[in-house]
Amino acid sequence: MSDLSIPFERHRLGNGLRIILSHDSSVPVVAVNLWYGVGSRNEPQGRTGFAHLFEHMMFQGSAHVPKNRHFELVERAGGTLNATTWFDRTNYFESLPSNQLELALWLESDRMGWMLPAMDQEKLDNQRDVVKNEKRQRYDNQPYGDWDERLQALVFPEAHPYHHTVIGSMEDLDAATLDDVEAFFRTYYVPNNAVLTVAGDFERSRTLDAIDAYFGEIPAGRPIPPVPGDPTLPPRIGETVRDRVVADVPLPRVILASRIPPYSSPEFAVAEVARGVLGTGRASRLYRRLVRERKVAKDVVSYAFPLLTGASMLLVWATGYEDTRAEDLERAVALELEGLSDAEDAEIARAIAVTETDLVRSLERVGERADLLSMFELYFDDPGRLNRELDRLRAVTSGDVRRFAAERLGPDNRAVLTYVPEAQR
Amino acid sequence: MSDMDRNRVPEAGPLRSFEFPDIDRRRLENGLEVRVARTARLPIVSASLFVRAGESSLKHEKAGLSVLSGDALEGGSRRRSGTELAESLEGIGARLDVSTGWEGTSVSVSCLAERLAEAMAILAETLLEPEFPEGEVVRARSQALASIRQRSMDPASLASDAAVRRYFSAGVPFARPLEGTQETVEPLGRNHVRGYAEAFYRPVEGGLVVVGDVHTDEIEALVASCFQGWEGEPPVQGDFGVEPRTRERTLLVVDRPGSVQSEVRVGHVGPERSHPDVFPLTVLNTLLGGAFTSRLNLNLRERHGFTYGVRSRFALRRRPGFFQVGTAVGTEVTAPAVKEILGELEGLVEGGPTEAEVEAARDYIAGVFPLRLETAGQVASRIAELLIYGLPDDYHATYRDRIRAVTVEDAAEAGGRHIRPSEAQVVVVGDAQAIRVPLEALGVGPVEVIPA
Numbered sequence: 001m002s003d004l005s006i007p008f009e010r011h012r013l014g015n016g017l018r019i020i021l022s023h024d025s026s027v028p029v030v031a032v033n034l035w036y037g038v039g040s041r042n043e044p045q046g047r048t049g050f051a052h053l054f055e056h057m058m059f060q061g062s063a064h065v066p067k068n069r070h071f072e073l074v075e076r077a078g079g080t081l082n083a084t085t086w087f088d089r090t091n092y093f094e095s096l097p098s099n100q101l102e103l104a105l106w107l108e109s110d111r112m113g114w115m116l117p118a119m120d121q122e123k124l125d126n127q128r129d130v131v132k133n134e135k136r137q138r139y140d141n142q143p144y145g146d147w148d149e150r151l152q153a154l155v156f157p158e159a160h161p162y163h164h165t166v167i168g169s170m171e172d173l174d175a176a177t178l179d180d181v182e183a184f185f186r187t188y189y190v191p192n193n194a195v196l197t198v199a200g201d202f203e204r205s206r207t208l209d210a211i212d213a214y215f216g217e218i219p220a221g222r223p224i225p226p227v228p229g230d231p232t233l234p235p236r237i238g239e240t241v242r243d244r245v246v247a248d249v250p251l252p253r254v255i256l257a258s259r260i261p262p263y264s265s266p267e268f269a270v271a272e273v274a275r276g277v278l279g280t281g282r283a284s285r286l287y288r289r290l291v292r293e294r295k296v297a298k299d300v301v302s303y304a305f306p307l308l309t310g311a312s313m314l315l316v317w318a319t320g321y322e323d324t325r326a327e328d329l330e331r332a333v334a335l336e337l338e339g340l341s342d343a344e345d346a347e348i349a350r351a352i353a354v355t356e357t358d359l360v361r362s363l364e365r366v367g368e369r370a371d372l373l374s375m376f377e378l379y380f381d382d383p384g385r386l387n388r389e390l391d392r393l394r395a396v397t398s399g400d401v402r403r404f405a406a407e408r409l410g411p412d413n414r415a416v417l418t419y420v421p422e423a424q425r
Numbered sequence: 426m427s428d429m430d431r432n433r434v435p436e437a438g439p440l441r442s443f444e445f446p447d448i449d450r451r452r453l454e455n456g457l458e459v460r461v462a463r464t465a466r467l468p469i470v471s472a473s474l475f476v477r478a479g480e481s482s483l484k485h486e487k488a489g490l491s492v493l494s495g496d497a498l499e500g501g502s503r504r505r506s507g508t509e510l511a512e513s514l515e516g517i518g519a520r521l522d523v524s525t526g527w528e529g530t531s532v533s534v535s536c537l538a539e540r541l542a543e544a545m546a547i548l549a550e551t552l553l554e555p556e557f558p559e560g561e562v563v564r565a566r567s568q569a570l571a572s573i574r575q576r577s578m579d580p581a582s583l584a585s586d587a588a589v590r591r592y593f594s595a596g597v598p599f600a601r602p603l604e605g606t607q608e609t610v611e612p613l614g615r616n617h618v619r620g621y622a623e624a625f626y627r628p629v630e631g632g633l634v635v636v637g638d639v640h641t642d643e644i645e646a647l648v649a650s651c652f653q654g655w656e657g658e659p660p661v662q663g664d665f666g667v668e669p670r671t672r673e674r675t676l677l678v679v680d681r682p683g684s685v686q687s688e689v690r691v692g693h694v695g696p697e698r699s700h701p702d703v704f705p706l707t708v709l710n711t712l713l714g715g716a717f718t719s720r721l722n723l724n725l726r727e728r729h730g731f732t733y734g735v736r737s738r739f740a741l742r743r744r745p746g747f748f749q750v751g752t753a754v755g756t757e758v759t760a761p762a763v764k765e766i767l768g769e770l771e772g773l774v775e776g777g778p779t780e781a782e783v784e785a786a787r788d789y790i791a792g793v794f795p796l797r798l799e800t801a802g803q804v805a806s807r808i809a810e811l812l813i814y815g816l817p818d819d820y821h822a823t824y825r826d827r828i829r830a831v832t833v834e835d836a837a838e839a840g841g842r843h844i845r846p847s848e849a850q851v852v853v854v855g856d857a858q859a860i861r862v863p864l865e866a867l868g869v870g871p872v873e874v875i876p877a
Contacts, residue, residue, distance in 0.1 A: 027468040028441035053639055058627050064431045067728060069715045073434060076785045078792010081717075095796050102435035110431065129730025129755075135688040137733050137753045143578050201441065212431045250578040281520070282499060282511035292507060295564055298571040320569055346516075353518030357630055360469050364800035 001378070004416055006363060011208065015220040016192025020373045020383050022199040024366060025098075030200035032104040033093040033370035035378045038188035039086050041161035041227050041309050049131070049168015050176055052085040054184050056127040058092065059083070063114035067123065070107055077103055085166055088204045088308045088410045089378060095367045098201035102210055108196070109214035112189060119181055126175055136168050142244055143249040144419055154241050154255050154415035155313055159230040162309065189317025197374045200366035207363050232308040236413035244326075244418045246425045250328040251298065255417040257315040258331050258409050263306040263379065270404045271314055273396040274352025275304040277343055278316065278336060283350055283368065286316065296324055296332050308379060314409070333338075334414075341403035343398050352393050359389060443795040445821040446804055449641040455656045457628035459648055460808050461641040464662045464801050470541050470637030471801040473533040474548060478625035480605075481527040481744065482530055482662040487617070488598075489605020491625075491700035493562075493569055495525035498532070500561025502554040507561060512545060519544040519549065527603065527742055528813050530626070535802060538638040542647055549651040555622055562615045562693045569610050576602070580681060581753070583877055584688035584854040585678050591850035592694055592747050594668040599746065603716065629658030632812035636805040667745040669694045672848045676763075680857035687759040687855030690811045692764050693848050698741040698814045698871030705839035706739055708831045711786040713737050713769070713844075714750055714780055718785075720769050731755060731762045739843075743814060748844060756856055760863035763851060767869060770846040777837035787855040 011019040035161030043050050062066040094104040149165050156162040166285040196215065198207055237259055261267040278304030279286050290297040297318040304314045315416045316337065320329045362368045369386075376385040385392075444461040453459060480491045501507040501519070519536035521544075532552050537545040574584035586602050604610070604849035633652075635644050696702055707715075714737025716723040725731045735752035750770070754762040777788075798804055807821055837850055855861060857874050865872050 024466065027795050029799065054836065068718060068723065075716050075718050075789045076792075077437065078789055079793075080793060080794075080796060097437075097440065097792050097795065099438035099440045101438075101791075103437070107437050114431075126730045130726055130733055133686065133731070133753070133755055134733035135639075139684045141580055141753070142682055143575075189458075210630050216700050248578070250575045281515040283508060283515045288508055288511075292561075292564065295567070298568050319571075321567060322574065347843070350512065350515045354515050354520065355518075357469070357518040357520065357535065360467055360537065361535060361800065361802070364467055364469065366799065415573065 004360070004390065005387055006216060006369060008383050010377070010383065013191065013212065013216050015216065015218055017215050018195045018377055020185060020195065020197040020268050020377055021204065021207065022197065022369055022373055024199070025201040026234050027041060028098045028201045029095055029366055030098040030101045030198065030202050031093065031095045031366040031370040032101065033091065033110060033199070033367070034108055035089050035091045035195045035374040037193045037224060037378055038090055040164065040166040041087050041089045042188065043131070044228050045182060046172055046175060048164045048172040049166070050180060050184065051090060052166055052168065053127065053131050053173060053176055054133055054181060055083050055085045057119065057124065058111050058115065060123040060127060061118040062110040065107060065118070065119040068208055073103060073107065079104070081378070085168065087162055091371065091374065093367060093371065100271060101198070101202055101207065103213045105210050109218065112191065112215065114196065115185055115189065115217035116182055120176060121178060122220070124176070124178055124181065124311065128176065132173060133281045135170070142370050143256045144253060147255060147417060150243050150245070151255055151257055151415060151417050152317070155237065155259055155418065156245055157233060160233055160310065161227050161229050161231055162307065163298060165387065181371050183316050186221065187225065191215065191218050193224050195374045196378045197370040197377070199370035199373065211288060227309060235308050235311065237415060238412060240411045240414045240416060242342045242416045242418070244420065246420045246422055250422050251322060251417050252320040252324050252329060252421060252424065253419045254326055254330045254333060255315055255317045256330065256337065257415045259311045259321065260304065260314045260408055262298065262310060262312050263309050264308055267303070267404070268312070268394045270400045271304045273348055273351055273393055273402050274340055274343070274401045275302055275314055277340065277347045277356060278302050280351050280354050286318070286333070287338070290332050293330060296320060296329055310337065329417065330416055334411070337409040338405065342404045343405070345398050345400040348398055348401060352390070355393060356390050402404050433631045445798065448808060448818065450486050451645050453595040453628070453642070453649060453652065454872070455628040455652065455659065455781065458632040458812055459645065460632060460634045460812070461639060461644050463639060464636055464804055465510055465638045465687040468538040468638050469535065470538050470635065470639055470785045471533065471805040472541070472545060472548065472633065472635045473531050473805050474552060475529050475531045475631055475812055476626050477630040477659045477807055478621070479527050479529040479530045480525065480603055483597070485601065486609060489569065489599050489610040490613055490617055491530060492604045493565055493610065494614055494621045495523040495530045496569065497562050497565040497618050498523050498551055498558055498708065500558055500565065501556045501588055502550045503556050504550065504554065505672060507768040508552045508713060511653055514544065514547050518542050519547070521548065522756055527598070530869055531809065541639065545647055545651050552626055553652070553655050557615055557618050559615050566610060566613060569604060570607060573604065573607050573610065578676055580684065580686070580688045580854045583679055583681070584690050584852055587677060587854065588690035588692060588749065588850065588852040589747065591670060591675065591677055591852055592692060593756040594670045597665065597667050599667070604835070615676045628652070628655055628658045632809065634805045634808045636808065636813070637801040661814065665744060667694060669848070676845055676851040676864060676869050676870065676872045677853070678857050678861055678874045679852065679854040679877050680874055681854055682856055682858065684854070684856045685756055686753045687756055687853050687860055689759070689763060689766070690749055690751050691763070691770070691849050692747050693850055695739050695746050695748040696741070697745045698743055699816070702839040702843060703741065704827045704845055705831045707790060708783060708786045708828060709778060709836040709840045710737055710739055711790055712782040713773055715797055716789055720773065721766065724752070724769060725752060725762060729758070731758045731763070736821055753799065756859050757815050759853060759855060760867055763853070763864065763869070767846055767849065770844055772841055774846060777840070778833060780833050783833045783836050784830065787829055787831060790828050794825055794834050811815055813855050
């Protein structure tokens with residue numbers, strides 16, 4: 001058992017930008033990581049997919065950085081960079097040789113403060129095409145590619161911000177305008193809605209001075225408006241809801257999902273451990289019973305999504321063989337979900353042990369450290385939670401898991417999405 | 426910071442040097458090469474055991490046997506069932522991974538340093554004493570066949586599999602998918618797997634790499650006890666010839682009706698891993714299609730919006746692999762995208778790269794080097810490459826110097842030798858009804874259409 005002690009310190013600029021520094025000079029690299037408190041949940045009606053399209057626009061230059069220069073400068077400096085958009089947040093990140101830290105601070109501050117002067121219709125049209133191709137490549141042209149759209153619609157009511165997907169719809173992407181870019185930027189891309197983390201090899205006082213110089217003059221924005229729609233919802237779905245799709249897919253697949261408490265709830269730790277007992281490793285219940293012993297599934301995957309808004313989702317995804325009946329697969333998964341009501345200490349300890357190694361391994365990278373620190377600061381105002389993550393899980397008892405299974409994983413709180421190959425219909 | 430000017434790109438500070446970790450070498454009496462490197466950022470260890478049991482040594486009719494044997498390893502040992510092994514391993518928080526490639530099979534564990542002795546013992550038990558119970562081999566085969574079925578309906582896999590069939594002449598192992606085909610995997614059973622493991626999972630030509638918060642003497646003692654009694658060498662694996670299927674430029678459409686995108690591959694046979702041109706080609710490929718700001722991506726994505734992304738690469742193996750451009754583009758822009766790709770290849774070969782491009786590519790490759798060596802697992806993979814490909818010990822230590830020494834002439838000449846647009850095989854997986862006519866109109870060569 002290892003006790004984590006990732007060092008960090010917190011600061012806040014006058015404009016509300018939260019700063020985390022985490023020093024480690026074992027490799028001369030540094031990570032710059034920004035989390036903005038905006039994601040697909042903030043999209044108004046008719047603009048699904050916009051938060052992600054906006055993320056692409058953030059790479060199209062800013063007042064002092066021409067198009068393509070952002071990527072060119074970071075790559076030339078020997079760095080890597082990217083960004084991702086999710087339900088509750090959008091993150092931007094660079095990892096670079098440590099002597100190039102200032103470059104990343106300059107680039108990130110320029111687009112936080114001076115993005116709009118560089119925007120034009122041609123760039124928007126170009127990135128709209130890029131994003132539509134991203135949607136085609138990752139969803140529309142893939143077997144099972146519409147699974148998240150269908151599943152989110154089953155688990156979250158129409159007025160809830162998680163009812164629609166992060167990638168959004170083609171119609172809404174087509175409808176996006178430069179005015180939308182400006183409004184979104186002014187509303188959400190403000191220092192008081194962001195966390196900046198610098199992790200790795202850097203010199204403390206120089207870095208603080210540089211952050212102040214680059215970001216300090218960006219004016220604070222207004223308070224962030226509430227999430228549109230209605231984020232409140234009952235803790236359980238109330239019944240088993242279904243969507244059965246006969247499609248051109250190679251193998252039958254079932255996805256079972258339950259509504260669970262949000263990431264901010266203390267009960268989320270129980271959900272994580274329950275998920276681990278079900279699906280972490282080859283000694284886990286789903287692998288052992290469905291894949292190894294009963295051979296009804298070719299593979300099984302499970303997640304407890306760390307979502308913040310009203311509720312989250314635990315899901316299990318099982319792919320059968322060509323001759324597996326989807327009904328049998330569903331019954332087998334349901335049996336394991338409900339069967340967690342006899343969870344034992346040894347399997348809980350195993351799930352936590354593997355999670356521990358995975359977490360320590362991920363912290364070998366400064367980029368990952370920075371990302372987690374940003375998340376804990378933005379979500380919980382508590383970056384120190386990183387060092388207590390394992391304690392949170394270790395406090396979970398078999399009684400907690402049993403109770404969780406009984407209350408949350410039964411047929412009264414279940415969405416079932418089934419894909420049946422056309423050949424089997 | 427009072428002199429800060431937003432119009433000026435900040436200057437880099439003094440570069441802190443980074444050295445590839447020192448590698449300690451040992452050789453056990455059974456012939457197993459042991460390599461240890463110490464990294465102590467966190468108390469984590471990555472250990473990887475490589476044996477010369479790869480798909481490239483298999484005859485066509487046994488294709489998939491290495492992969493299947495590797496997959497079936499988790500079925501249990503002579504002493505314990507697969508579930509019991511998994512429980513022991515996961516009880517100490519360790520993960521075990523078997524990966525099989527063209528050159529060999531690697532069994533790796535990752536664990537906290539204090540658990541290494543237990544994890545290493547389980548690794549050794551898994552590889553040296555496999556039981557291969559009938560039911561577990563049958564399951565691994567069912568899974569392999571199901572995966573082959575999934576590949577047959579996944580557009581990206583369809584394109585990659587069709588492309589290598591076009592690049593290599595039929596007898597070359599690389600012309601087939603790594604995991605074999607339905608016809609070759611279906612007849613494989615427990616006896617094949619047992620026989621294969623018995624013959625090929627041998628210490629000679631193999632290696633063990635351990636990286637993390639460890640000391641070499643302790644590792645040597647641990648390894649000597651875990652691998653005691655393991656002996657022998659795998660069958661001699663002769664070189665095979667690698668010939669292209671054709672030198673004529675051709676275009677293949679794999680018809681997948683209703684596709685909203687086309688998966689595109691453009692490529693041909695390339696050099697082997699140890700070829701002296703690999704350094705200039707690494708630089709050249711970076712500026713062609715190996716980075717975000719490469720020629721292909723700036724053209725197809727940032728200028729035309731045809732795609733979410735496009736990349737090029739050299740697949741480098743002990744025997745000659747391939748060069749390939751890969752992307753997925755909108756159905757209606759398929760022909761223009763193919764035209765742009767071929768145009769970029771021709772432009773690069775005829776005009777060569779610019780001084781500025783070569784400089785930027787060298788800086789990028791040398792600069793990201795330490796970023797790819799942050800974790801014990803990453804360092805272990807790099808060290809394993811030395812054993813797998815027979816590279817010199819100082820390969821990584823001198824890597825950045827050799828990249829920095831590449832001149833614009835070196836890159837241009839290597840490109841002329843190894844990128845041959847007139848011999849390119851173009852493969853497109855998409856809706857033939859929509860794309861066939863525009864593709865034929867490009868006039869790149871004979872067009873063939875086959876069903877997916």
